[in-house]
Amino acid sequence: MAASEEDILRSELRWSMVVGGAVALIFAAILYAGLVLHVNPPSNIETIDPKTLHLSAEFTEANLGTKIEAGGQVTTRIVATQFAFDPQCVVVPSNEPVTLRLSSPDVIHGILVTGTNVNTMVIPGYVSQVHTVFTKTGDLLMPCHEFCGFGHSQMWATVRVVPRENFRPDADGRVACEKF
Amino acid sequence: MKSFERLTLAHLWVAFAAFSVACFFGVWQMWARSPLPAPFVTPDHYFLSVTAHGVSMAFVLTTFFIMGFGYFTAETALERPLPGKTWAWLCFILALAGALMATAAILSGRASVLYTFYPPLTASPIFYLGLVLVVVGSWIWCVLMIVAMSQWKRVNPDAPVPLAMYATVANAVMWLWTTVGVTAEILFIVLPASLGWTDTVDVGLTRTLFSWTLHPIVYFWLFPAYIAFYTMAPQAAGGLLYSDTLGRLSFVLLLLYSLPVGMHHLFMDPQQSTGFKLVQMMLTILVSVPTLLTVFTIAASMEIAGRLRGGRGLFGWIPALPWERPMVLATGLSFVMLFFGGGGGLVNMGYGLNAMIHNTSWVTAHFHLIFGGAVVIM
Numbered sequence: 001m002a003a004s005e006e007d008i009l010r011s012e013l014r015w016s017m018v019v020g021g022a023v024a025l026i027f028a029a030i031l032y033a034g035l036v037l038h039v040n041p042p043s044n045i046e047t048i049d050p051k052t053l054h055l056s057a058e059f060t061e062a063n064l065g066t067k068i069e070a071g072g073q074v075t076t077r078i079v080a081t082q083f084a085f086d087p088q089c090v091v092v093p094s095n096e097p098v099t100l101r102l103s104s105p106d107v108i109h110g111i112l113v114t115g116t117n118v119n120t121m122v123i124p125g126y127v128s129q130v131h132t133v134f135t136k137t138g139d140l141l142m143p144c145h146e147f148c149g150f151g152h153s154q155m156w157a158t159v160r161v162v163p164r165e166n167f168r169p170d171a172d173g174r175v176a177c178e179k180f
Numbered sequence: 181m182k183s184f185e186r187l188t189l190a191h192l193w194v195a196f197a198a199f200s201v202a203c204f205f206g207v208w209q210m211w212a213r214s215p216l217p218a219p220f221v222t223p224d225h226y227f228l229s230v231t232a233h234g235v236s237m238a239f240v241l242t243t244f245f246i247m248g249f250g251y252f253t254a255e256t257a258l259e260r261p262l263p264g265k266t267w268a269w270l271c272f273i274l275a276l277a278g279a280l281m282a283t284a285a286i287l288s289g290r291a292s293v294l295y296t297f298y299p300p301l302t303a304s305p306i307f308y309l310g311l312v313l314v315v316v317g318s319w320i321w322c323v324l325m326i327v328a329m330s331q332w333k334r335v336n337p338d339a340p341v342p343l344a345m346y347a348t349v350a351n352a353v354m355w356l357w358t359t360v361g362v363t364a365e366i367l368f369i370v371l372p373a374s375l376g377w378t379d380t381v382d383v384g385l386t387r388t389l390f391s392w393t394l395h396p397i398v399y400f401w402l403f404p405a406y407i408a409f410y411t412m413a414p415q416a417a418g419g420l421l422y423s424d425t426l427g428r429l430s431f432v433l434l435l436l437y438s439l440p441v442g443m444h445h446l447f448m449d450p451q452q453s454t455g456f457k458l459v460q461m462m463l464t465i466l467v468s469v470p471t472l473l474t475v476f477t478i479a480a481s482m483e484i485a486g487r488l489r490g491g492r493g494l495f496g497w498i499p500a501l502p503w504e505r506p507m508v509l510a511t512g513l514s515f516v517m518l519f520f521g522g523g524g525g526l527v528n529m530g531y532g533l534n535a536m537i538h539n540t541s542w543v544t545a546h547f548h549l550i551f552g553g554a555v556v557i558m
Contacts, residue, residue: 011480012426019472026465030530034458039532041457044450107300108383110448110539119448119535123383124300126450145539147294149301150223 042120042130050124053079053105058127066090068173075099080109080122080144083151089158089177093167094137100130110146113159121146134161184255184262190272191248194279198240199556201283205233227292234295235286235311237551240279242401243314247271247321249404250348254328257342257411263331264324271320278313281306296390297365300381302374308366315359322352343427344411350435351403354396357439361392384451388443395442399434399467401551405558406430409478409511416507419485426477430470437467447531448538457531464529471522478511510557517553521546 033039053059059079065087066076074093079086080102092098102111102122109122115136120128134140144155160177169175209229211218255262262268284306285291291303329341329349341349365386372378410427414420421427443460446452486497503509524546527533537543 008423012423012476015476016473019469022472023465023469026526026530027462030458030461030465030532033530033532034454040454041447041531041534042450043452043454043457045453046450108298108387112539117535119538121446121449123387123450125383128450147227147298150227150292152227153223 042128044127044129046127046129047125048103048127050103050105053103058101059103061086066092066175068169068175073097073099075101078102078111078157080104080111080155082106082149083144083155085111085142085144085155085157087157087177089160091160091162091167091175091177091180092134093164094134094161096164097131097133100128100132102128107148108146109144109148109155111142112145114141114143116140118142119145134159137161137163183265184251187262187265187268187272188248188252191244191251194276195241195244195248198236198244198279202233202236202241205229205236209233224289224292227294228286228289231292231294232283232286235282238295238397238401239282239311239314242555243275243318244279246351246400246404247275247318249407250321250325250352253344253348253407254325257344258328258332260332260335262324263327267320268324271317271324274320275314275317278310278315278317281310281313283310285310296394297370297386299365299370299373299386300383302370305371305374308371308374312363312366312371315363318359319356322356325349325352343421343424344407346428347403347407347410347431350431351400354403354435354438355400358393358396358400358442361389361442362394365389384449387446387449388452391442391445393442394445396438398547398550399438401555403431403434405514405554406434406474408507408558409474409514412507413478413511414481414485416505417482417485417501417511419481419488422477422480422484426473430473430477433470433473434467437463437470441467444529447534461529461531468522468526468529471518475515475518478515482508482511514554514557517549517557521549521553524549 048056048059054061057063059077064077064079066074069075074096076090076092076098078090078100081104100118100120102120103126104122104124106124108124110120111122112119116132116134118130118132120130122128138161140159140161142157142159144152146152148155158177160180162180166180167175208218208220209226212221212226212229251262251268282291285304286307288304291307293301293303293307297303325345325348329345332345333341340346369378369381369386369389373381410421414422441460441463443452443456444464447457447461482501483497485502486500489497489500489502491497491500501508501512503512524542528537528543528546
């Protein structure tokens with residue numbers, strides 16, 4: 001039972017090495033995920049004037065929803081506003097890179113798409129951007145996940161993931177939920 | 181009753197009053213969210229309730245309890261009268277007035293912005309002013325703690341500061357630094373907007389300033405629990421503290437690492453770069469170190485107590501502990517919940533996994549485990 005000062009110090013050093021090893025392992029795992037697997041947070045320092053969002057070239061009513069860009073990239077644009085998403089439903093192809101771009105004209109909102117890695121805050125004054133690949137087809141729920149006022153719990157949208165072969169854009173390169 | 185005991189008790193009464201209010205709202209919220217039919221459920225009642233629950237738990241209960249506990253520690257650990265008792269009462273009245281102002285604003289339904297404010301949502305200016313008064317009151321407390329320690333040091337230049345006071349002053353220093361964020365947010369951005377002086381709010385900046393405070397505030401709450409771990413639990417169990425040095429090291433690390441660490445609340449925000457988030461993530465991992473050292477030291481201290489009471493074998497010392505003593509039972513239960521809460525924290529910390537859990541009930545569960553499980557229970 002008589003533990004000497006040296007015994008105590010030795011046991012503490014051993015434990016410190018265990019702690020140091022665990023921390024180093026977690027560091028390494030995160031660096032590997034970030035640098036090699038490109039698992040990175042949705043940082044996107046791109047500002048936009050929230051007061052004229054609906055007049056901006058990108059977030060006008062006619063430009064919202066899913067569109068195939070000139071380079072073939074699928075981009076979905078959504079406005080998050082108290083207390084609805086515009087549009088309420090978006091279509092995306094499965095197993096293909098999709099870019100979601102969102103902004104808010106009023107207060108802070110946030111989204112996640114259930115069962116996927118999509119999760120970002122939507123901050124007025126900024127354009128939020130998330131790159132992802134949807135692997136499962138079907139209707140996914142996309143609720144607002146940041147308190148935005150008394151109507152917060154009614155604020156949600158649908159992400160409709162369809163097989164690549166059914167994902168057919170119209171002449172303008174656009175795809176809307178009504179077709180499915 | 182001695183005058184410092186009156187001072188301490190006054191703080192504790194306010195803290196426990198806030199706790200009762202918060203519990204009442206918390207129970208109603210669970211009821212409202214359950215399948216059972218609950219009365220008064222409307223969105224404005226619900227969010228008023230969430231605001232009242234958060235503000236009274238996170239700001240009023242904690243600040244008053246910590247101030248009261250600090251006065252008690254200063255007088256008992258340093259074994260000399262607390263300096264500046266008039267200031268202490270002034271700071272009590274200031275903080276109490278602030279808490280009552282914030283409560284009035286919340287109950288009137290004009291401050292349902294939750295305890296994290298979410299600008300550009302705006303509440304009544306009375307709400308923000310009340311919270312600023314609570315913070316300013318706590319700054320006076322911080323200065324009193326530092327003064328008490330330096331006076332003791334002048335009389336005892338060669339002796340080390342007692343561990344409990346050492347930790348209390350570390351907490352005061354940390355709090356002085358970290359509350360600058362939320363105070364700047366309220367005074368320079370949110371309050372002017374709430375008063376109608378300005379018509380725009382830089383939301384990226386308010387979120388950054390608030391996060392400066394938002395994580396260290398948890399360590400502000402945790403410090404008294406850790407002080408109880410180190411200075412009360414081993415004696416209560418009938419043993420002794422395994423290592424005073426490792427305790428001091430833990431408190432210094434907790435102070436140093438918590439200074440810059442709050443931005444990990446913004447991993448899913450657009451306005452901060454990936455590189456900055458990476459640095460914040462690294463710092464967040466390091467904050468787990470003082471907690472892991474504490475778990476080791478306290479478990480070792482408890483093992484000594486258990487073995488002194490005749491416990492044998494690898495785990496025999498655990499049933500040998502005097503579990504009927506509240507401080508021992510609280511430490512044991514607190515370690516169980518700290519295990520789940522801290523483990524959850526390791527999940528939140530990596531931004532890959534953070535994308536899975538950000539703004540879900542997982543996070544609510546994480547901070548309730550830490551808050552209820554470690555802070556309140558101790």
